[in-house]
Amino acid sequence: MENLNPAKMALAKWLKEGFLPLSLLPCIFLVVLTMLLLSHKSRKRRSNLPPGPPAIPIIGNLHQLGSMAHLSLQRLAAKYGPIIYLQLGQIPTVVASSARVAKEVLKTHDLALASQPQLFAAKHLFYNCTNVVFSPYGAYWRHIRKICILELLSAKRVQSYSCVREEEVARLVCRIAESSPGMKTRLKDTFRRFDKLFDQILNEHVSSSKKEEYSKDLVDVLLEIQKNGSDEMPLTTDNIKAIILDMFAAGTDTTFITLDWAMTELVMNPLVMEKAQNEVRGIMGERRVVLESDLPQLQYIKAVIKEIFRYHPPVPVLVPRESMEDVIIDGYKIPAKTRVFVNVWAIGRDQESWEDSKTFRPERFIGSDIDFRGQDFELIPFGAGRRGCPAITFGTAVVELALAQLLHSFDWELPPGITAEDLDLTEVFGISMHRRENLYVIAKPHFP
Structure with missing residues (x-):
C-alpha cells in the first residue's frame, strides 16, 4: 500500500495540472470567442458614435466626472472634440x-x-416629474407649459407684476441698509417644508376664492383649471404644487446666483462697477427708486448681466434631454434613449466663440446683437427650443431691476485688508452653480 502512494500522488497531480485544464479548453475557447464577438460588435457600434474616453465595466465613465462635472466635461471636450x-x-x-x-x-x-x-x-422632489422642467414631452407637458406662459409668463402678465417686483427690490435695499454687510441666505428648504408651505398657499387661495379677475394670480388660475378643466387632462393638487415649485424655487435660486456672481465680479472690477453706477445714476438723477420703465435705457447694465450669463451661467449644464428616436448630430449617430447634455459653462468660455474668453469684459456686448433668448447658441443660459426656460422675460426683469437698484442705492467695496485676489471664486457644482464661499462686502448708502 505504501508503494502505491507515490503513484496515486503522481496521478492526482497529473489530473490536476493536465487533464482538468484540457477538459476546460472548450469552455475557455467559447468564452474567448464570445468576448471577441462582443468586442467586435462594440467597436462596430462605437464607430458610429461620437468619440469619447474608454469606459470601464459597471460604472462606465462616472469616475471621470469628479465633483465639478462641468469642468471635467470641458477637459474631455478639449481632448475628444465638441461632441463626446x-x-x-x-x-x-x-x-x-x-x-x-x-x-x-x-x-x-x-x-x-x-x-x-x-x-x-x-421624481422625489418634483411630485413624480409633473412640473414643467422635468415632465416628459407630450400632451400633459404642453398643457401645463401653455398655462404657465399664458397666465404668468406672457409679456402682458410680466408687465402687470412690475409693481410687485419693484416692492420686493425696495425691501431688499432696506434689508441691506439695516443689516450687517455681507449677510446672505441660501435656499435650504426641503421637499417636506415646501410641501407644507404649498398646502398653506392652496388652502388660503381656496378660502378666498372670490376675487376680482384682475387680482387673480397663478395659483388662482391653476385651482380654477383644476375645478373646471377637461377630464382628459385633469390637474391634480400635486401637479399644481409642482408648477408652483418650478416658478418659486427655480426662479429664486437662479436669480440669487446671478446677482451673487454679478456683485462678485463688480467688486473685483471696480472700473466696471463705476461705469455701471454712473449709467444708472445719470439716468435716475435725484430719484431714489429705479422703475422697470428705466431698464431699456440701462444698456451697460444689460451688458454686465449678459457677461455674467456667459462667464457664470446659473445652470452650468442644461437639464438633460433624451432622444425619442435615432438622430444624426455632427455626423454621428445618436441612438434613441440617449441622454444629451449641453455644457453651457464650456460654451461660454469657448475660445472659438469668444475673444478673451477667460476675461470678464461686458464691453463685448456693447453694439452686439448676441442675446440670451435662445437664438444665439454662443449664449444660452436659459436653454433653447421647446424645452427652453419659459420664464426668460420674468427672470431677466427681476435681475436687471435688482442689480440696477443695488448699484444706484449703495457704493460697494471690500472690507479693509481684503483685495480682489483674496476672494475665493471656487464653484459648487449642482443643478445650479453657487459660489463655495460667501461674499462679504461693505454697502455704503448713496444719497443723490
Missing part, C-alpha cells in the same frame, strides 16, 4: 460643448430631443 460619448453607469450619454453642436441639439433636432429623462431626484 460617455457611458454613465448603464446610461448612454452625449455631451455638446460648442455653440455649433448645441444648435444641432436645441434647434435642428429640437423635437426628437424634446423629452426629458425621469431622473431619480426629480
Whole structure:
C-alpha cells in the first residue's frame, strides 16, 4: 500500500495540472470567442458614435466626472472634440460643448430631443416629474407649459407684476441698509417644508376664492383649471404644487446666483462697477427708486448681466434631454434613449466663440446683437427650443431691476485688508452653480 502512494500522488497531480485544464479548453475557447464577438460588435457600434474616453465595466465613465462635472466635461471636450460619448453607469450619454453642436441639439433636432429623462431626484422632489422642467414631452407637458406662459409668463402678465417686483427690490435695499454687510441666505428648504408651505398657499387661495379677475394670480388660475378643466387632462393638487415649485424655487435660486456672481465680479472690477453706477445714476438723477420703465435705457447694465450669463451661467449644464428616436448630430449617430447634455459653462468660455474668453469684459456686448433668448447658441443660459426656460422675460426683469437698484442705492467695496485676489471664486457644482464661499462686502448708502 505504501508503494502505491507515490503513484496515486503522481496521478492526482497529473489530473490536476493536465487533464482538468484540457477538459476546460472548450469552455475557455467559447468564452474567448464570445468576448471577441462582443468586442467586435462594440467597436462596430462605437464607430458610429461620437468619440469619447474608454469606459470601464459597471460604472462606465462616472469616475471621470469628479465633483465639478462641468469642468471635467470641458477637459474631455478639449481632448475628444465638441461632441463626446460617455457611458454613465448603464446610461448612454452625449455631451455638446460648442455653440455649433448645441444648435444641432436645441434647434435642428429640437423635437426628437424634446423629452426629458425621469431622473431619480426629480421624481422625489418634483411630485413624480409633473412640473414643467422635468415632465416628459407630450400632451400633459404642453398643457401645463401653455398655462404657465399664458397666465404668468406672457409679456402682458410680466408687465402687470412690475409693481410687485419693484416692492420686493425696495425691501431688499432696506434689508441691506439695516443689516450687517455681507449677510446672505441660501435656499435650504426641503421637499417636506415646501410641501407644507404649498398646502398653506392652496388652502388660503381656496378660502378666498372670490376675487376680482384682475387680482387673480397663478395659483388662482391653476385651482380654477383644476375645478373646471377637461377630464382628459385633469390637474391634480400635486401637479399644481409642482408648477408652483418650478416658478418659486427655480426662479429664486437662479436669480440669487446671478446677482451673487454679478456683485462678485463688480467688486473685483471696480472700473466696471463705476461705469455701471454712473449709467444708472445719470439716468435716475435725484430719484431714489429705479422703475422697470428705466431698464431699456440701462444698456451697460444689460451688458454686465449678459457677461455674467456667459462667464457664470446659473445652470452650468442644461437639464438633460433624451432622444425619442435615432438622430444624426455632427455626423454621428445618436441612438434613441440617449441622454444629451449641453455644457453651457464650456460654451461660454469657448475660445472659438469668444475673444478673451477667460476675461470678464461686458464691453463685448456693447453694439452686439448676441442675446440670451435662445437664438444665439454662443449664449444660452436659459436653454433653447421647446424645452427652453419659459420664464426668460420674468427672470431677466427681476435681475436687471435688482442689480440696477443695488448699484444706484449703495457704493460697494471690500472690507479693509481684503483685495480682489483674496476672494475665493471656487464653484459648487449642482443643478445650479453657487459660489463655495460667501461674499462679504461693505454697502455704503448713496444719497443723490
